[in-house]
Amino acid sequence: MNVLNDQTIVPLAGPVVDTHCHMNIAFDDSHRPPTVEQALVLARAVGVTKVIEVGCDVESSRWAADIASKFPDVWATVALHPNAAAHDTDLMASLEQIAELAKLPQVRGLGETGLDYYRTEEAQAAAQHTSFRAHIDIAKAVNKPVIIHDRDAHEDVISTLTSYGAPDTVVFHCFSGDAQMAKICAQNGWYMSFSGVVTFKNAQSLRDALQEVPDELLLVETDSPFLTPVPRRGTPNASINLAYTVRAISALRGTSEEEICELLFSNSTRVFGTL
């Protein structure tokens, strides 16, 4: 199906930024990711004028930095994903390469890093902690935000940030906490980025959390090719589908589409830069 011919895709009331995507990853074996050009044309068709390509290991971080230098609509972040850190045979060498990439002007943050306790054994958790702290150090050194991946690890992520010392700007990517955790993040001035999960039927606790997020700390993302919002569940996600999530957030917060787009855009540029 040609999504540009799909009448359900109506441009948003204003420009927005997809603050987290992976244009290099295939949804599954039967789908190839679209080219960056294709993905950006489709994204623009609904008003997604900027996307942030997020690195998960040295190779994808380098690729993210590379496409961000070629496409003005793309910014990059670089990091070792906690699951990549857990299996890295030379973690220190990889972290050094991330630290180098982090200095590049088109690289706007350190991410995704954090903790992932979903199917993680204790020995691997230690490597994740080492890597998470190293990314925090790099973020502070280059004065860029840190983008957190937190899966089944809320308490340890929060305690690492508070006890080790968070960088000035922290983003919880694909925020997955409840209303109580949203309050804690808000108290600390940490950004919360919501994905298509807010449209899922079984995600009431996330929708409750969304109500606790102060206007100035709200972000939106696809995490494409994953987490495709309703009504496109089962198909590869892409930045074009951000429109569904933005509209769901607008409805849930009782804010006009125009206002929510303005808010999300200004928050995104505050976090990731204005160029």
Ligand SMILES: [Zn+2]
């Ligand atoms: Zn991601």
